[in-house]
Amino acid sequence: MPTVPAARLMDGTALARRTVEETAARAAEITRRTGTAPCLATVLVGEDPASVTYVRMKRARCEKAGIRSRHMELPAATSTEELVATLTGLSQDSEVNGILLQHPVGPHIDERAAFEAIAPEKDVDGVTMTSFAAMSFGLPGFESCTPGGIMRLLDAYDVNPSGKRAVVVGRSAILGKPAGMLLLARDATVTYCHSRTTGLSEIVAEADILVAAVGRPRFIRGEDIKPGAVVIDAGYNPGNVGDVDFDTAAERASLITPVPGGVGPMTIAVLLAQTVDAAERQLGL
Numbered sequence: 001m002p003t004v005p006a007a008r009l010m011d012g013t014a015l016a017r018r019t020v021e022e023t024a025a026r027a028a029e030i031t032r033r034t035g036t037a038p039c040l041a042t043v044l045v046g047e048d049p050a051s052v053t054y055v056r057m058k059r060a061r062c063e064k065a066g067i068r069s070r071h072m073e074l075p076a077a078t079s080t081e082e083l084v085a086t087l088t089g090l091s092q093d094s095e096v097n098g099i100l101l102q103h104p105v106g107p108h109i110d111e112r113a114a115f116e117a118i119a120p121e122k123d124v125d126g127v128t129m130t131s132f133a134a135m136s137f138g139l140p141g142f143e144s145c146t147p148g149g150i151m152r153l154l155d156a157y158d159v160n161p162s163g164k165r166a167v168v169v170g171r172s173a174i175l176g177k178p179a180g181m182l183l184l185a186r187d188a189t190v191t192y193c194h195s196r197t198t199g200l201s202e203i204v205a206e207a208d209i210l211v212a213a214v215g216r217p218r219f220i221r222g223e224d225i226k227p228g229a230v231v232i233d234a235g236y237n238p239g240n241v242g243d244v245d246f247d248t249a250a251e252r253a254s255l256i257t258p259v260p261g262g263v264g265p266m267t268i269a270v271l272l273a274q275t276v277d278a279a280e281r282q283l284g285l
């Protein structure tokens with residue numbers, strides 16, 4: 001038996017490094033011209049350990065790129081009104097260029113109302129309805145960071161979505177749904193799957209481009225993947241395990257993202273790039 005050629009890896013760590021280097025150069029130029037570095041406000045509600053870690057990673061990456069971060073920690077018991085007031089204040093604060101509200105906030109908070117309190121010109125995480133509409137219509141605006149990172153990975157590996165069958169498993173507001181809209185804006189034929197989908201395996205088997213955004217470790221198996229497909233694993237589960245069963249999927253895919261080292265680093269790279277975009281626009285540079 002000849003050995004099946006293994007899929008080529010889509011190296012998110014390397015692409016993110018290049019993206020962050022470009023961003024850092026732009027941030028340095030802003031600092032040189034205005035005397036002040038771009039600033040990202042990060043807002044964390046409660047003490048969920050995973051969220052604490054993600055926000056710490058994002059702030060550390062900002063610092064390395066020459067972007068200031070202003071961190072606000074609110075108690076888990078914060079009300080929707082208090083969170084909205086905090087975000088409205090940051091939206092009006094001329095020292096703040098971008099705002100990140102770490103998802104998820106507690107179940108007693110109206111997360112949509114909180115996201116909508118972020119001024120669209122500071123929505124560098126791409127979570128507002130305004131940003132979603134821009135993504136859906138293929139208009140300029142801030143992209144949801146993980147979907148934006150996925151599109152940059154596809155571009156870097158010369159995967160043109162036009163005319164391809166794209167299947168997105170997951171439809172969350174910050175990941176699955178905008179990922180499908182960005183693929184549609186680039187002329188893919190998009191199918192969404194979710195927890196009520198029947199016949200998932202048959203749908204996954206049609207995908208030329210598969211985006212897994214489910215939140216279940218190794219949920220997508222290699223046997224369901226069309227030979228030659230491009231497999232994007234956006235999952236990030238405890239133990240650094242993706243939503244795709246990497247070893248079996250890599251036997252079939254032509255290109256595949258590893259976890260870690262695929263989509264995750266790109267998410268943060270897009271956040272930083274969009275923070276500098278926001279600062280440039282606000283300063284008229």
Ligand SMILES: NC(=O)C1=CN([C@@H]2O[C@H](COP(=O)(O)OP(=O)(O)OC[C@H]3O[C@@H](n4cnc5c(N)ncnc54)[C@H](OP(=O)(O)O)[C@@H]3O)[C@@H](O)[C@H]2O)C=CC1
Nearest residue numbers: 146170171172175194195213214215234235236237264267
């Ligand atoms: N790398 C990164 O930067 C990021 C990674 N992630 C990771 O991506 C994954 C998804 O995150 P997120 O979108 O926030 O998660 P959510 O829990 O918000 O959404 C999960 C989605 O998967 C769907 N789903 C659940 N079970 C099934 C099933 N059995 N079959 C098909 N679909 C199913 C749900 O369907 P329904 O809508 O019907 O409930 C829902 O749309 C997680 O592993 C998360 O850690 C998330 C954000 C950023």
Ligand SMILES: Nc1nc(=O)c2c([nH]1)NC[C@@H]1CN(c3ccc(C(=O)N[C@@H](CCC(=O)O)C(=O)O)cc3)C=[N+]21
Nearest residue numbers: 054101102103104125145236260261262264265267268
């Ligand atoms: N409003 C909001 N926006 C988000 O973008 C957002 C969020 N809420 N809530 C939680 C998820 C999770 N998330 C990750 C970011 C980077 C990595 C990442 O860089 N992972 C590295 C590994 C890092 C490590 O573990 O050391 C990798 O995959 O290689 C993972 C996950 C963003 N999220």
